Amino acid sequence: MKKQIIISGFGGQGVMSIGKSLVEAAVDEGMHATWVPSYGPEMRGGTANCSVVLSDEPVGSPVFTYPTELIAMNLPSLTKFEPNVVAGGTIFVNSSIISQKVERTDVRAVYVPCDAIADQLGNKKVSNMVMLGAYIAATGALKEETIRHMLVEMFTGPKAKLVELNMKALEEGAKCLEG
Amino acid sequence: MEKELWKGNEAIAEAAIRAGVNCFFGYPITPQNEIPEYMSAHLPEAGGVFVQSESELAAINMVYGAASSGMRAMTSSSSPGVSLKQEGISYMAGAELPGVIVNMMRGGPGLGTIQPSQCDYFQATRGGGNGDYRTMVLAPCNIQEAVDMTQEAFDLADLYRMPVVVLGDGMIGQMMEPIVWHDIPKRELPAKDWAANGRRGRDHNNFVTSLRMDAPDCEEHNRALQRKYDLISQTEVRWEETDTADCEILIAAYGTPARIASSAVEELRAKGVKAGLFRPKTVWPFPSKRLAEIAGQDSVKAILVVEMSMGQMVEDVQLATKCVKPIGFHGRPGGMFPSVEGIMEEAEKLLKEVQ
Amino acid sequence: MTTVYRKSAGLQDRELHYCPGCSHGIVHKLVAECMEELGVIDTAVLVCPVGCSVFAGHYLACDAVEAAHGRAPAVATGIKRTHPDQLVVTYQGDGDLASIGAAEIVHAAMRGEKFTTIFINNAIFGMTGGQMAPTTLLGQRATTAPHGRQKEIHGSPIRVSEMLATLDGLAYAERVCVTDIPHLNKAKKAIKKAFELQLSGVGFTFVEVLCACPTNWGMAPLEANKWLMENMAAYYPLGVIKEVQA
Structure with a gap:
């Protein structure tokens, strides 16, 4: 298995942390993984993206031109990266703020109203976790227990209550695949 | 051994602490800021010294001072900042002082860009500052290697009494990937009996200097440095x-x-x-x-x-x-x-x- | 027989290369005597500048490090921070400290680095041959100011001690000279006090010594001392500029 994923959106949408969570979980599961951020001014509010490779084999190039999956959290990201996704790949669209549809017909499109779901859960910040839930459900790349384990380690002490919220966000994201 | 996920710059800083760095002196510049940031938080916990200097010039000269007094000293920067450090690196080469310098290269010339680059190869491999000298230049291609090389750089610097450069690029500094911490084989290192850290009963004073006013003396010094570089060219090629x-x-x-x-x-x-x-x-x-x-x-x-x-x-x-x-x-x-x-x-x- | 005078153990047995009438030799001696009296010759580290006193490590008996031009305060920071219990002293001229090393001295003072700087102010670049320094007086001739320093072109001379005294990190600054025995005695007291304050950990300590450079001033030694007192001491007032109680 080898996944080359681009996750892109506005700074503050948690795109970097979606990537980090994927890599962390993959490493927990014994896979090889790399995370490369686009860094610089975009970190401070503009468009940000990161490139993630998950693989059973050691990772050669950590950067790539053609992703197997694109997670587009905003419209500029969809416009920029849609043409590069490999045929048969998957594009995840944050349909809460992207009204446009995926134009290509040789890729799978998954629409996830991340922000709307996060709002319903009462915390806008978990919108990226909703997307992560959708990604995992769609690709089967990682196990849900791994993510839960990771969240338990991440949120400790007074923050422990956030584990359930985040798990709920993952579940709701996964449900978007059912329709 | 367990794999841990690390960001390149932070892993390099942690590697230096594990290698027993006594002090770190640095100045902010993208894309290497996580190194001084990590050092400021964790080096004092390990009993070491962190100083944010007023400039890269000051940082490398703090390294020069600490190294003169026998300490394991380190600084890091990125291309424009490393240009400023060339003065101190040349003096360290002249005075035969050990030290580790990390360059997370970014695009140039001038301010250029903060994105990764390898445009300082000439500067790193040809000496970079004034004078006939070389620095050992280790070039990692992933974070595991960056970590291993950083730890080894301190031994190499102490062994050959010279500055050692870890030449990375912004990508290695900014990316994350799993690594394994293993023990780096330790080398037999000579005592630093040349260090200026107080005479402590010695019958003479140690004077660490790159000045060789007498031309024949300076010529011989250059030849001695070259013999050292020739030896390294035989023994340390990887x-x-x-x-x-x-x-x-x-x-x-x-x-x-x-x-x-x-x-x-x-x-x-x-x-x-x-x-x-x-x-x-x-x-x-x-x-x-x-x-x-x-x-x-x-x-x-x-x-x-x-x-x-x-x-x-x-x-x-x-x-x-x-x-x-x-x-x-x-x-x-x-x-x-x-x-x-x-x-x-x-x-x-x-x-x-x-x- | 009673010994009434002997060379300080803080000095090596070497002939100094300084010109006749130059103040460096006297200041070296005072530094050496203070180190000896405080019993720190065996633990002190001296940081030498670029300039005439580049060889100070060959004259003083303690360990020494030669810094790049102007960088002595950074070098001393590296040493003192890793050897907090030892006396660390930078010895710097006015070209070194007030010109190329202005940033290093200001920031060492700002951080309150616990070392002492002996600042040799002779209003000229000595070793390179009498070029204008930031401390050269208005009207004073230099090889790069053949018509004398002019305010409109070169700006007014910098009073380093007063400038550094505005920084909280500076614990003690005094300006002295060594033109005669009473002044020399005062200079020695200032240096010793600076060393004592350093060892008590109060902060950055600074002694500015107005010095003569007869060679580059184009004067005989006695004439140079007279010129110093009449001109330099008028612009750079002698005395304690700042003292924070330990």
Whole structure:
């Protein structure tokens, strides 16, 4: 298995942390993984993206031109990266703020109203976790227990209550695949 | 051993702490800020000293001072900042002081860009400051290697009494990947009986200086430095090669481009193109001898050098191989990096041209 | 027989290369005597500048490090921070400290680095041959100011002690000279006090010594001392500029 994923959106949408969570979980599961951020001014509010490779084999190039999956959290990201996704790949669209549809017909499109779901859960910040839930459900790349384990380690002490919220966000994201 | 996920810059800082660095002096510049940030939080916990200096000039001179007094000292920066450090690096070379300097290269010239680059190869491998001198230059291509090399850099610096540069690029500093912490084999190191840290009963004072006012004395000093550099060129050369035994197209690259090239080699092989990779792990001393041997193989039709610059290491490849085979160059300067597809295309094009 | 005077153990047995009438030799001696009296010759580290006193490590008996031009305060920071219990002293001229090393001295003072700087102010670049320094007086001739320093072109001379005294990190600054025995005695007291304050950990300590450079001033030694008192001491007032109680 080898996944080359681009996750892109506005700074503050948690795109970097979606990537980090994927890599962390993959490493927990014994896979090889790399995370490369686009860094610089975009970190401070503009468009940000990161490139993630998950693989059973050691990772050669950590950067790539053609992703197997694109997670587009905003419209500029969809416009920029849609043409590069490999045929048969998957594009995840944050349909809460992207009204446009995926134009290509040789890729799978998954629409996830991340922000709307996060709002319903009462915390806008978990919108990226909703997307992560959708990604995992769609690709089967990682196990849900791994993510839960990771969240338990991440949120400790007074923050422990956030584990359930985040798990709920993952579940709701996964449900978007059912329709 | 357990794999841990680390960001390159933070891993380098942690590696230095594990290697027993006593002090770190640095000044902010992107893309290496996580190194001083990590040091400011964790080095004092480990009993060391962190100072944010007023400039890169001051930082390297703090390293010079601490090293003079026998400490394991370190600084890090990125290209424009490393230019400023050249003064101190030259003085350290002259005074034969150990120290570790990390350069997370970014695109230049001038302010250039904060994106990854390899445009300081000449500066790093030719000395960089004034005078006839070299620094050892270790060039990691992934975070595991960055961590291992940083730890070893301190021993190398102490052993040869010279500044050692860890030459990374912004990509290595900024990316995350799993690593394993292993114990780096320790070397037998000489006592620092030259250090100026108080006489403590010694019958003479130690005076650490790069000044050799008397010309014959200065000439002899230069010759002695050269003997040391010659020794290092014999004993400390490192490289890695993949699929070189029967390769027709040899790709030579270091750092991040070498990593990208390794994927290109794999894909070229899958297509039936006999590609191989030669990756210097020390860019000074440069692995000239082995590279010349491979270039001389009957199988090798051409060499493609890939860099994130307009062509710097390519000159060392030309010198090493004496151009016995055609040498092509594929460079992406200014913060861009080569793609797997781009390298494959250049390799196939070059191979077609020479056949 | 009673010994009434002997060379300080803080000095090596070497002939100094300084010109006749130069103040460096006297200041070296005072530094050496203070180190000896405080019993720190065996633990002190001296940081030498670029300039005439580049060889100070060959004259003083303690360990020494030669810094790049102007960088002595950074070098001393590296040493003192890793050897907090030892006396660390930078010895710097006015070209070194007030010109190329202005940033290093200001920031060492700002951080309150616990070392002492002996600042040799002779209003000229000595070693390179009498070029204008930031401390050269208005009207004073230099090889790069052949018509004398002019305010409109070169600006007014910098009073380093007063400038550094505005920084909280500076614990003690005094300006002295060594033109005669009473002044020399005062200078020695200032240096010793600076060393004592350093060892008590109060902060950055600074002694500015107005010095003569007869060679580059084009004067005989006695004439140079007279010129110093009449001109330099008028612009750079002698005395304690700042003292924070330990």
